[in-house]
Amino acid sequence: MSTYWCPRAWLPGGVAEGVRIDIAEGVITSVVAGEKPCGTMLAGLVVPGFANGHSHAFHRALRGRTHGDRGSFWTWRERMYAVARRLEPDSYYRLARAVYAEMVLAGYTSVAEFHYLHHPGRGQRYADPNEFSHALVAAAVDAGIRLTLLDVCYLAGGFGEPTAGVQQRFDDGDAEAWARRVESFDPAGELVITGAAIHSVRAVPAEQIPVVVRAAAGRPLHVHLSEQPLENEECLAVHGCTPTQLLSAAGALTPRTAAVHATHLTPGDIAELSGCWACLCPSTEADLGDGIGPARALADAGVRLALGSDGQSVIDPWFETRALEFHERLASGRRGCFEVGELLTAATAHAASGWSNLGAIAPGRDADLVCVDTGSFRTAGASDAGILFAATASDVTDVMIAGRWVVRDRTHRTVTDVPAALATEIGALWQ
Structure with missing residues (x-):
């Protein structure tokens, strides 16, 4: 089991503080708000994928x-x-x-x-x-x-x-x-x-x-x-x-x-x-x-x-x-x-x-999480719910899919240079 702690996370009832999320085999097993820091800290605001x-x-x-x-x-x-x-x-x-x-x-x-x-x-x-x-x-x-x-x-x-x-x-x-x-x-x-x-x-x-x-x-x-x-x-x-x-x-x-x-x-x-x-x-x-x-x-x-x-x-x-x-x-x-x-x-x-077990940070749901930077030029000062009206794709820092980190520190773990890959393939199509 992996344990993560979020200063803020968007749960089914709204944004909560001090949220502990336990994950085992790609599934969220426990979500508790009001917890002291523990496990791996996830910065910013954590939202469902x-x-x-x-x-x-x-x-x-x-x-x-x-x-x-x-x-x-x-x-x-x-x-x-x-x-x-x-x-x-x-x-x-x-x-x-x-x-x-x-x-x-x-x-x-x-x-x-x-x-x-x-x-x-x-x-x-x-x-x-x-x-x-x-x-x-x-x-x-x-x-x-x-x-x-x-x-x-x-x-x-x-x-x-x-x-x-x-x-x-x-x-x-x-x-x-x-x-x-x-x-x-x-x-x-x-x-x-x-x-x-x-x-x-x-x-x-x-x-x-x-x-x-x-x-x-x-x-x-x-x-x-x-x-x-x-x-x-x-x-x-x-x-x-x-x-x-x-x-x-x-x-x-x-x-x-x-x-x-x-x-x-x-x-x-x-x-x-x-x-x-x-x-x-x-x-x-x-x-x-x-x-x-x-x-x-x-x-x-x-x-x-x-x-x-x-x-x-x-x-x-x-x-x-x-x-x-x-x-x-x-x-x-x-x-x-x-x-x-x-x-x-x-x-x-x-x-x-067709993915019925996604869409919320809650026990029993598959573990898809997105961390968004709340202190960028775009998001600084926004309210918790207001993040939907302030953030852009550039503010995403980390992405977990099925309990595995696919993006860490704004870098994709397997496709390490996405702009270069896009430029190469699109350029070839238009030659």
């Missing part, structure tokens, strides 16, 4: 290369496709390893990877058709982060349109073939679980959605939902209903379902999502001009909120957390739309990605 509920690791290669452009989500997508065209399993492993290490350094202890880059091209297969999946698992294991690999079904280039160009690397042909490939994948690693995803109602024909739902039974099922108004308009024109209604009719909305973005919803859509998750990605939704999702209305309707870094224009859970509140302020014209406890709950919503 953050959850990255939606990630496309390879989008990290776009940071700083598209942000000054005019255009739209759809023109940005062409730049994204250019990167997807160049990746191979070995290069994706190296890039993802560095991206996942960057996430851990920022305070994320789990990531849900929305993975749709599967094949060399239309009808082509690697010797192991899950070669890319193995690369991502290896990258996460080496970076020390918990991974939910969400294998994405992607079969169409739009309503009634076949995949074309680089999209053919995503396409298994039909949902049954996708399901067979997914069933054949058995990843190694104690910190790896699998789930499934419907890319969107644009990319999976309506009659094939139930196949994905059946294949995902008992596991997380994620889906891009109503990110763009055009998706809603086309769905109404083709099917006479909203994307949310289409998913509901196919049985895709369950307590294990996470609707990603959920930006352009009707009141009826919001009601349909009650009991599901909604994973908002504020930095990406702002970067791409998607719009501001109805976060408060979703929460009030019984939709559980989670947060993700998505396009990796920012990898900073502190930013995403306060942006959830700030975006709601912009949309509503008032402050204090979420209680600070609600914000932390959304930021640590590992359960949205």
Whole structure:
């Protein structure tokens, strides 16, 4: 057993002082506040590990290369496709390893990877058709982060349109073939679980959605939902209903379902999502001009909120957390739309990605801890709860995942030079 003492720690009831935390075999066995210093001291404020509920690791290669452009989500997508065209399993492993290490350094202890880059091209297969999946698992294991690999079904280039160009690397042909490939994948690693995803109602024909739902039974099922108004308009024109209604009719909305973005919803859509998750990605939704999702209305309707870094224009859970509140302020014209406890709950919503025993510093929970510097230029003078509105990824000093230190003194223990690794891999992709 290991014993740690924190001057302050954010427990389920709020921030407490003089907190002793005992950990054995990766699980918190005891938490006691008001204790005198003992064991190993953890400086600053200790908080639960953050959850990255939606990630496309390879989008990290776009940071700083598209942000000054005019255009739209759809023109940005062409730049994204250019990167997807160049990746191979070995290069994706190296890039993802560095991206996942960057996430851990920022305070994320789990990531849900929305993975749709599967094949060399239309009808082509690697010797192991899950070669890319193995690369991502290896990258996460080496970076020390918990991974939910969400294998994405992607079969169409739009309503009634076949995949074309680089999209053919995503396409298994039909949902049954996708399901067979997914069933054949058995990843190694104690910190790896699998789930499934419907890319969107644009990319999976309506009659094939139930196949994905059946294949995902008992596991997380994620889906891009109503990110763009055009998706809603086309769905109404083709099917006479909203994307949310289409998913509901196919049985895709369950307590294990996470609707990603959920930006352009009707009141009826919001009601349909009650009991599901909604994973908002504020930095990406702002970067791409998607719009501001109805976060408060979703929460009030019984939709559980989670947060993700998505396009990796920012990898900073502190930013995403306060942006959830700030975006709601912009949309509503008032402050204090979420209680600070609600914000932390959304930021640590590992359960949205299948990790049910995380998200709190409490006995019986898995030991994922993040230490944040409370005396930096950014955080000095902030109240305990106010740390969510002051800290950034740069203020994270130490990160424990499953009882093991992955980051100590702001240094990742296995990927020792993350900026150099990122620069090398991203530079190679753009040559």
